[in-house]
Amino acid sequence: MGLDFESRASDSPFVERVWLSRSSEVDTMMSVAASCWDLVVCERRGQVSVVVHGPESRARMAPVPEEATFFGITFSLGTTMPHLPAGRLLDDEVELPNATRRSFWLKGSAWHLPGYDNAEEFVRRLVREDVLVRDPVVDAVLRGEPPKLSARTVQRRFLAATGLTQGTARQIDRARQAAVLLREGTPSLEVVHRLGYFDQPHLARSLARFVGRTATRLGAGDTAEPLSLLYET
Template identity: 70%
Template sequence: MGLEVESRPSDSPFIERVWRSRSSAVDRMTSVATANWDLVFWEHRGQVSASVQGPESRSSEAPVPEDATFFGVVFSLGTWMPHLPVNRLVDGSAELHGTTRRSVWLKGTTWRRPRYDNAEEFVRRLVREGIVERDPVVAAALDGAPPGLSSRTLQRRFAAATGLTQGAIQRIERVRQAAIMLREGLPAQDVIHRLGYFDQPHLARSLTRYVGRTATQLGERDPVRPLSLLYKT
């Protein structure tokens, strides 16, 4: 009951993760802040839809259609589609019209719709056609490599490739890790120490803004409302 979610990592530098889910007896969920954007497909009552879901700068409540199936590709940070600037998709989405069970319409071209097990092949084709690109400077900076650019230039590159600042990405990634640790039963004081929060109020404010749950709520075995996908990096 609720949301049954399955996900897997990817060996593609353009993909962070691939996931699929099915809804049952749930009408709303808490969408956790994320710095990544997704290409999402879903089917509900025989109708197939797709959209590009932008990064989310804070938590929000989202409706969930009953008895629907979903499939999504989470793109790695620094990967973007120039014809759909990611900075215009923050806390929003762009519907892909003309999607069917077999195809999806992207940048004026019909593409065979990807599946859970062949997402990498689909993305490789998008990269070859220049529909998906990756900023190597942003990717390297996120891995801790010296950027060799001025801070202003680097921030412009981050804004173009991710829609967010480097600091916002770091805050979102840290609180997502905090939420995972708390869900696994780690005491809040240990989370504070491991992730470098100042104190418990600092952690509490971050959880409220980015996750939409308190530390106590994250530790509950049967939450009233499901959370969007959280995973270990």
């Protein structure tokens, strides 16, 4: 019962994760903050929907369709669709039209529905057709090699490509990493030191904002409501 997740990493620079999920006897979940955006295919009772789900700036309760299956591609930070930028989708989503079990409509064309095993092939086609791009400024920042631009220009480009400031993106990813460590049984004080939090209250505030769980609940494996996909980066 709840949400079952299966996921894998990807060798594509455009993709952070590929995942599958199934819901059973659950109608809500805690949607954890995420710096990346997803393309999500949902099938329920023979009906298919395709949604572009934007980055999330904080944890929130979200509805879950009952007895549904989901397939998702989580795109890496800095990957964007220029006609549907992540900045416009922050804490929001857009359902793509004309979705069937075979295809859906994106940027004026019909596209074959991707799957877990051919996600990278689908992404390569998006790149070839200029539907999907990566911002080189974000790439440089993530490599720790800031480009020779003003700090204000870099921040503006980062915000436009990701929907988040550099600081917020770092805070979200650190909180998600902390949640993974706590669920694995790592003591909260060790998490504080390992991830560079000031102290345990600082960790607690971060978890409350971005994960919607306390360190104690995460460590105890509390399953009052399922969490959205968490994975070790």
